[in-house]
Every structure is written in structure tokens, then in C-alpha cells.
Amino acid sequence: MSTPTAPVAVPALALEDEPAEVRRGALQRLVRDPQAVITGLIILTFVVLGLLANVIPQHGPNEARFEAINLPIGSPDYPLGGDYAGRDILARLLHSINTAMVSGLIGASIALVVGTTLGLVGGYFNRFRTPVEWGATILQTFPGMLLLIVLMPLTGGDFRWTMAIFGFLLTPGIYRIVRNQTVGVSRELYVDAARVSGVTDMRILGRHILSVVRGPVIVATTFLFGSAIGVQSGLAYLGVGSKEIPSFGAMISDGFRNIYIAPGQYIWPAVALGVLNGAFVLFGNALRDTFEGSQPKAEKITATAVADDFEAETADGTGALLEVRDLGIAYRSPSGELNEVVRGVSLTVRMGETLGLVGESGSGKTQTAFGVLGVLPTEAVVTRGSVVLAGRQILGAPQAELNKLRGSEIAYIPQEPMSNLDPVYTIGSQLVEGIRVSTGLSKAKAKERALELLERVGIPDPQRTFRSYPHEISGGMAQRVLIAGAVAPKPKLLIADEPTTALDVTVQADILDLLRDLQAEMGMGIVLVTHNFGVVADSCTSLAVMQGGEVVETGATIDVFAQPQHPYTSMLLGSILDEDTIRDDSAMVLVADGKDPR
Amino acid sequence: MTAPLLRAQGLKVAYPVKGFRKPPVEIVHGVDFEIGAGETLGIVGESGSGKTTIGRAILGLAPISGGTVEYDGRDITALSARERRALSREIQVVFQDPYSSLNPSLTIGATLAEPLIVQGWDKAKATRRVLDLLDHVGLPKNAAARLPREFSGGQRQRVAIARALAPGPRLIVCDEPVSALDLSTQATVMDLFIDIQRETGVAYLFVSHDLAVVRHISHRVGVVYRGEIVEQGPTRQVTKDPEHPYTQRLLLAAPIADPTAQQQRRADRARLRAVQAEQDLQATGVPA
Numbered sequence: 001m002s003t004p005t006a007p008v009a010v011p012a013l014a015l016e017d018e019p020a021e022v023r024r025g026a027l028q029r030l031v032r033d034p035q036a037v038i039t040g041l042i043i044l045t046f047v048v049l050g051l052l053a054n055v056i057p058q059h060g061p062n063e064a065r066f067e068a069i070n071l072p073i074g075s076p077d078y079p080l081g082g083d084y085a086g087r088d089i090l091a092r093l094l095h096s097i098n099t100a101m102v103s104g105l106i107g108a109s110i111a112l113v114v115g116t117t118l119g120l121v122g123g124y125f126n127r128f129r130t131p132v133e134w135g136a137t138i139l140q141t142f143p144g145m146l147l148l149i150v151l152m153p154l155t156g157g158d159f160r161w162t163m164a165i166f167g168f169l170l171t172p173g174i175y176r177i178v179r180n181q182t183v184g185v186s187r188e189l190y191v192d193a194a195r196v197s198g199v200t201d202m203r204i205l206g207r208h209i210l211s212v213v214r215g216p217v218i219v220a221t222t223f224l225f226g227s228a229i230g231v232q233s234g235l236a237y238l239g240v241g242s243k244e245i246p247s248f249g250a251m252i253s254d255g256f257r258n259i260y261i262a263p264g265q266y267i268w269p270a271v272a273l274g275v276l277n278g279a280f281v282l283f284g285n286a287l288r289d290t291f292e293g294s295q296p297k298a299e300k301i302t303a304t305a306v307a308d309d310f311e312a313e314t315a316d317g318t319g320a321l322l323e324v325r326d327l328g329i330a331y332r333s334p335s336g337e338l339n340e341v342v343r344g345v346s347l348t349v350r351m352g353e354t355l356g357l358v359g360e361s362g363s364g365k366t367q368t369a370f371g372v373l374g375v376l377p378t379e380a381v382v383t384r385g386s387v388v389l390a391g392r393q394i395l396g397a398p399q400a401e402l403n404k405l406r407g408s409e410i411a412y413i414p415q416e417p418m419s420n421l422d423p424v425y426t427i428g429s430q431l432v433e434g435i436r437v438s439t440g441l442s443k444a445k446a447k448e449r450a451l452e453l454l455e456r457v458g459i460p461d462p463q464r465t466f467r468s469y470p471h472e473i474s475g476g477m478a479q480r481v482l483i484a485g486a487v488a489p490k491p492k493l494l495i496a497d498e499p500t501t502a503l504d505v506t507v508q509a510d511i512l513d514l515l516r517d518l519q520a521e522m523g524m525g526i527v528l529v530t531h532n533f534g535v536v537a538d539s540c541t542s543l544a545v546m547q548g549g550e551v552v553e554t555g556a557t558i559d560v561f562a563q564p565q566h567p568y569t570s571m572l573l574g575s576i577l578d579e580d581t582i583r584d585d586s587a588m589v590l591v592a593d594g595k596d597p598r
Numbered sequence: 599m600t601a602p603l604l605r606a607q608g609l610k611v612a613y614p615v616k617g618f619r620k621p622p623v624e625i626v627h628g629v630d631f632e633i634g635a636g637e638t639l640g641i642v643g644e645s646g647s648g649k650t651t652i653g654r655a656i657l658g659l660a661p662i663s664g665g666t667v668e669y670d671g672r673d674i675t676a677l678s679a680r681e682r683r684a685l686s687r688e689i690q691v692v693f694q695d696p697y698s699s700l701n702p703s704l705t706i707g708a709t710l711a712e713p714l715i716v717q718g719w720d721k722a723k724a725t726r727r728v729l730d731l732l733d734h735v736g737l738p739k740n741a742a743a744r745l746p747r748e749f750s751g752g753q754r755q756r757v758a759i760a761r762a763l764a765p766g767p768r769l770i771v772c773d774e775p776v777s778a779l780d781l782s783t784q785a786t787v788m789d790l791f792i793d794i795q796r797e798t799g800v801a802y803l804f805v806s807h808d809l810a811v812v813r814h815i816s817h818r819v820g821v822v823y824r825g826e827i828v829e830q831g832p833t834r835q836v837t838k839d840p841e842h843p844y845t846q847r848l849l850l851a852a853p854i855a856d857p858t859a860q861q862q863r864r865a866d867r868a869r870l871r872a873v874q875a876e877q878d879l880q881a882t883g884v885p886a
Contacts, residue, residue: 189699190709193761196657197713198686201679207712211703360780361751475645504644504807509851509867531781534853537860558857575785576855577810582834583638583792583817 026215029290036286042279046272050097057091061246070262083251083265084258093268095246100229100276103163107228110167111174112221116213118171119178120205124186132179136172144169145231149240157242159232166231170224177220181213215291219284226280233273248273321525322349322372322493327385329364329371338381342367343549345385349493349525356540356557357529358572364549369495369529373412374402390492407438411486415498417478421470428466431485438489453484457514476507483514490522497529512539533576537561545569601671602632603801604656604769608665611648611655625651627825628665635768636795638802640816640833642809642848648825653771653805657691658682669769687717690762694774696754700746706732706757707742713764731760735790752783759790763798772804776811788814809852813837821845843874 030036053061058077068075068082075081080089122132147169148162155161185191186209194204235241236249243250248269255266324347330338342364349355359365370376372387374394387394389409394402406412414420422430431450435441441449447466454462457480465473465481473481479499486494496515500508516539519526528540536543536557544554545568553566564570609629612622626648633639643649654660656667658677666675674685693699700709707728714724729739735756746754755775762770772791776784792815794800806812812819813833820830821842829842840846850867854860 188701189693189695190701192657192659193691193693193699193758194701194712195659196686196689196691197716197761197765198683199712199716200683203716207704208701211701360782505809506644506847506851509853509864512853513864532853533781533855534860537855537857538853538864561855561857572781573855575782577785577788577814579810579813579854582813582837583815584834585796586817 026290030286033286033290035282036290039279039283039286042275043283046097046276046279047101049094050101053091053094053098057088057094059088059091061087061092061095062244063087063091070258070265072262073264080268081262081265083254084261085254089251089265089268092246092251093272096248096251096269097272097276099159099245099247100232100273103159103232104225104228104280106160106163107167107170107231108221108225110164111170111224112217114168115171115174116178116217119175119213120182120209122175123179123182124201124205124209132175136175139169140172142169145234148231148235149238152240157240159236159241159245159247162235162241163228163232166228170228173224174217174220177216178213181216182209185209185212216288219288219291222280222284222287226277226284229273229280230277320348321351321353321390322347322527323386323388324348324368324372325386325388327368327371327387328383329367329376330381330383331379332381338383340383341549342371345544345546345549345551347527347544347551347554349527351492351525352519352523353542354519354526354528354540356536356543357527357546358531358533358536358543359546360531360572362548363546365529365546366497367549368546369497369527372527373406373410373495375406375412407434407491408489409491410493410495411489411491413479413482413486413494413496413499415501417475417482417502418470420482421478423470425469426466427468427470427473427481431466431481431488434485435488449488450484453488454481457481457484457487457518458510459484476503476511479503479507479511480514483511483518487518487522487524490524492524494519494524494526495529496526498531499528500535501530501532508535515539533561533573545572603635603637603670604633604803605668606631606652606656606665607668609652609655609662609667610664611651611660612663613661622663624663625660625825626655629820629822629825629827631820631827631830633769633801633803636799636801637818638795638804638816640812640819641803641805641822641827642807642812642819643822644807644848647822649805649807649822650773652822653691653773653803656803657689657771658685683716686713687765688767689769689771690765690767691771691773692755692758692762692775694777696751696758696778697746699758700754702746705743705745706737706749709746709757710742710761710764713761717765727764731763734763734794735760750783752779752787755779755783755787756790759787759794763794763800766798767800769801769803772802774806775804777806777808784811791815809837809848821848843877846870847874 049056059065064086065082066086068078068086068088070084071078071082073079073081078088078090080093083089083092118132118136121128122136123129144166148166151162151165155165191204191208194208199207233247233249233252236245236247237253238249239253251269252266252273255269258265324345327342327345328340329342330340333339345364345368347355347357347368357365357368367376367380371382372394374397376382382395385395389405394405397405421427428447428450431453432443432446435446435449436443439446439449451462451466454465459465459477459480465477470478499515500511503511512535515526518524528535530536540557542554542556543560544551545560545566546552547568553560553564553569555565560569561573564573607630609626610624611626612624614622629652631639641649641652651660655662662675666673668674669685669688677685700706707725710728710731711724714727715721719727728742732739732741737753737756737760741749741753741757746757749757758775775791776787779787788811791802795802802815804812804815816833818831819833819836820827821836821840821844822828823844829836829840829845836845837849840849847867847870850863850870854863
């Protein structure tokens, strides 16, 4: 199939290398974060001071002189004074930095390597999952500090061996992170696709999974680095380990013993240890913010902001239920200017009528619907126009008034029924709560009404569904429950945002029938947002076609289907796979034989 | 007729259940089908019917608990990991979701070259092939150096198709490949599938919930309901004149994009439902 094309000016293909761009992006953000820069500089300063431990001070860390005992600060050759044994405090302090850094390096890197390996193996290969998990759990039950002290004869008091063992004890922390991420990523379709492409497991782990796991692991390792330093100091403070090794813990301990003679001596190591550990924790936090982004805050619904020069047009009584005029909705770009996603949309809905709002993704149909409901995200700004519901201007109305309106006069049915039900409450309690808020009925009355509604929307056993949790019912049933909740206060206007897109076609047909019946019964107007022309043909009396934030065509459904005016509408109607196009060319068996498609 | 390219007989799929000595849950209860070289077999069904699982079983991604699958006369029911990798030159896949089926941190070029490089192609040859593939699916050459997030859903699906074509397979399992796309994009991607089939003679196992899509691309159609193929045959017969009550329901549930015809269909559907309810009543003696 491929005629070998001449490789004209082959662009530099990054076939093997990872995109440098992604990493550079993270690094750039890190450099711009003051917390990361300051704490990073502190850590760097400590490292440099530690490296200069044999250069700056005049004495070795264990060199004891009788004349230097308890020398005050600022003595010649002893800038920070001498301790109870006549050793140079500055020299001991700087060498302690090295002890701390080596402890952190050993502890954190063993935890990193072992934890990552176990996490990848336990998360990716099903058959290793249980044994690895057991191993990690057992490791976690060991009392860390105690074990390190008990094992002292084995390690011979060498802090490096102690830290190596501590590294193993820290392993479960890294293992859990890597394992959970790996389990998540190995369910991604691109991992399946790689498997089908014949990529070996090792390569999938290294290439597809490790790159996702990398970020959180780096963050966790930073924290472990700090905690390894803390534990080493703690052990040294307790007097565990060789007395020859200068360390923050040993220095603080010495300082305390000497506190009545030279009260200032313990301060230096204590401050150094505190600052270093704090710097690691804060640096880790900054890394986490950069790699994982700050946690999104739960969005609070507030009245939508209107542009500074916004002035709602005066409502003139056309008698329509909903009259949207020249509605504009914009989002602020990072540079501050307004970007209109809905540009001068006008719609009219009468009682008992269904308007289909049709368009492809990104056409602004959902934004328009949310604008009418008044539930746009906080970043959105209404730039112009008016939305009049039953003679009342909604745009710019105070929040309290909108709250009263929503749920009583306007109701809403979402696209994803499941994500619009709270999984921790029963269906019944969620329905009752909604009904009580919108109608002010008593609890008993509201329950009665909820059961009535559940039966009305075609749920076979209302009592049982009332007591069920959302996960116990199907998507179609969940949508019926939400419809029950929406029509409870007998709204005048129902806004349905792709109400059947997530459902099977047989369920879709039932839901559309239900909406039609309810409309005939209650006489409400419906705005049906959809991309499916079959649904429009089935349920809508009129339709508005949206493209790029504008309505390009409106009209009665029958007319638009028969004679579309706008080329975009014609194009959309032409893209529908109609029932009469049935594939009838025969399979090409002959061509396939003996032909190498490469 | 020569032997089919793929033949599944009594194919069963069961997933193990967590917990000691719990019996596995069977999703597919023994289905038979064949796909000839260069042919499209459409598998249509609703969510939870097991249609996707059938495709995954063929790909070796779901555990086969019974029956046999033969590819090109060879039994591929239980392959070792090495044999399965070798088969990747022959059987490929296009998944539904173009957003999660491409690794977001790899460039398009790296994604497309991966199947070639693991098969031992040298880098220059793989690069040339990647450019050919991009051209073939209607993407610009500079797409290779870009990341998936720079592309729309339809373009990503073209990349996924190019990846499936890379090793020159003879069978592609397509799992709802156009369901996440906009209407106009859907039409062009479908055309691409058909063009590629005409040019290369590749066979498709085309899984979808959308009867219109399946009708458009399939030579033959199988209807899956609760883990079984309830009806199978030439597209025209199954989608115009179905025999099984479930297929009839499915057909009438899909709305036509024509207000007058849809009104008629709605009436037909109500009538069918009444008739079937009555039949159920007679068959079981209790109201459904």
C-alpha cells in the first residue's frame, strides 16, 4: 500500500526520546515558584557548607583541646566556640551536615529503588499483586526506631548500615504510591494498545508507566530524605551509634548535658537540623504543587459575573415562556481579554414546546443552556443580551432570587445521570431533600410525593428504588430518578443537556417517550441540548443549529429537515448515516492474498 | 470458499472474582462467528452485552474460558506471551476513546514508531514508514513531532488508526472507534476505514452500539444480547428484516433523522412493544 515516498526534508522525529518539552515545562514552573527557589537554595547552601567542612574550620571535628573547652562564641580559631570536650563547634556542625546528607541519601535511595521496583511489579503483574502487598504490609508493621536500636550489634553502630535498614523500612511508602499509580495507568487504553502492538512488559513498564509514576515518586522521596535525616539525628541523640561520627543529634545531646555551663551550645545544631528538615518538607510541597497541580477547589455556584458595561435589555412581553436575546458569554483568557464562546444567541421557547439546541462539540450549546440556568462557572462573564423567563429578567438577578427560580420554575436534567447523584445517600433521601427545598412540603408529604413521582417516571418498584443507593440502579433508572426530581415542582421550563447521550438506544427511546408524556401532562417548555438529529426529529417542535457560538439557523423541525437554509446545517444533515446506506460491495478477498501491505 | 481468516467457536469469556473459591463471572456465553479476509463483521449490542469483551478476547486482553479461536487456520486460543507478541503483526486494534488510547507524554511519531521498533525495524526505515502512515490517514507530516493534546478527537482517532496499520495487519479489531466523535468527523473517519479496507484488504471486527454505523461499514452483522449472538447474517437482512425480537426492538429504538418517518417508527415501536409484552405473557404466564 505504501509507495515509498522520498524522505523530503524529514522533520526531526523524536522517535525514541521523551518529549523534552514536558519536563522543561515542569522545571520552568518550579523555577518561578518562590517557595521552591528559597527552600532549594537553603538545601544547596547546606550541601556546599558540608562540602567545605574540611576547608573552613581550623580543626578536625574530633580534635579535642584542653584550652578550647567551653570557649565562647567569637574566640580566635573557634568562631562558634568549643564544646565540653574542647572540640570546635563549627567543625562539628559542618561535618554533621555531611552525616545528615549521607543518611538522607542512603535511606531515601534504597526506599526509592526498592519501593519503585516492588510497586511496578505488584501493580502491573496480577500474579505478584498479593504476595508483594503482604510483604509491604508486614514491613510496615515493624516498629522502626526500636528495630534500628535492636539491630545495633549487627550494624556495628555504623550509621550508614542503620540508614540502609531504615531505607527498607521506608519502602512501603514509595511502594504504595507507585503501585496505585501503576494499577491506574495499566488500565489506560494506550497500555492495552501497546500490548496489542507486541511491546514487551518491561518496555511498557519503562516507557509508558514509569513516566506517569515519576512525578509523585520524586515528591515522596524528598519527604523521605527529610525523615531519614530526622531519624538518624534521633538515634544519635539517644546515644545509639558511634561516638566518633559528628551529627546533629549527638551535638544536641552534648549541648543539653552542658546546658548549665554553656547554655548556647545546643542551639546551633538544633537550628541547623530544624532549618534543613523544614527546607526538605517545604521543597517537597513545592514539587508536589508543580508536578500534580494544586488541588482544584470545589466550585461554589455564584451569580454569574456580568461585564462592566453590561445592561440587560428591557423585557418586552412577547408572551413566550423563555426569550433569550443576543446572549453573549465570554471567558477571560490568561492575558486578561474576554473570549466570547457564545456570541449573540437568540432563542424563543413557548409553553408546551420543545426546542432542540443542536451542534457539534465546542459549538457553545451547553454554555448557552448553562447561561439560561444561571449556573456558569465562576470564570464566565455574561457580556451582553437578555434572558427573560415568563416576563422576568434573569440575567443580573440576585443569587437568592435565582436559587428560588431554579428548582421551581426552571429544572435541569444532566447528561451523566450517575455523576449527578451523590453515592453516599439513598435515592429517596436525595429526592425528598430536593422536593422539600423546592416546594416546602413536610418530610412525610415529600416522601409520598417522591414515591408518586418514581412510579410516574416508570420505575417498576418505587419503594425499593427509594431505599436504594445510586450504584444499585442502572443508568437508565438513574436518569428516570433525575427526571422525577426535576419535574417534582412542576417547572415551567425544563433544560435537558444531552439527556440520553450516555444511555443505550432502547433506553433512550423510553426516556424520550417519558419526557414527551410528562410535557403533555404538565405543559412545560423544554430546551433539549443534543448532537443527535434522530433525537431532534423524534422530540423537538423547533430547532436551533449552533456553530462556533452562534445560532446559524432556527426554524420548525419539519421545515429545517426538509429545506435547510444554512450550508452548515446541510452539511450536518448530510453527515447522518441514513438507514438506506448499507454496505454492499463485497469483501476483497483476492487482493488480500499474497500481498504484503508493507 | 477458502478457510476464514478468523473463526471463533463456542467462545466463552469469564473473569475471575476476587475472594477465595468464588466462581468466575461469565460475560460471554459461547459465541460462534467467522471473519473472511478483507471482510467487515459488525458486532452490535448495548452496554453490558459483552460486545467489547468479544473483541478483547480476540486480542488476548480478556481471559478465554471456553471454546476456540482460530486465526488463519492456527489455534490462537491460548498463546504464550511471546507467541501473542508475534501475532501483533497480524491482529491490531483501534479503541473507542481517542483521548486515553494515546500516551499523552509521547509524541505522535514515537507512538506510531513503537510497534515497528519492537519488531526490530531500524530507525530510518521506521521514520519513513511513520510519515507514510500519517499521509495515509490524512494527517500532516509535522504531526509526528507533536503531542496528542494538540489534536482534536477526530485527528487522534486517525493517529490510532495509523498505529493499527503500522505493522501491516490483516485483521483490525475496532472497538467503537467513532462513538466519541462529532457527527461530521464520524462520517469522514468511517470513510477512511472503508478506503483503507479497499486499498489494503484488511479485515475488521467492528464493534459498536450504533446500528447506523455498523450498517454503513459491515458486510455481515452479529447482534449481541446478554453475552450471546442472537442473530447473525448479511447486513441487509439483519438490519432491514430482523428475526429476533431483540434485534427488532433495537432497530425500532434508533430514531431516524426525519420527523415524519420518526413519527411512524415511534408508532411501530409502541405496537411492537405491546405485541412482545403479550408474547412474554403467554410464554411465561406472568406479566413481564
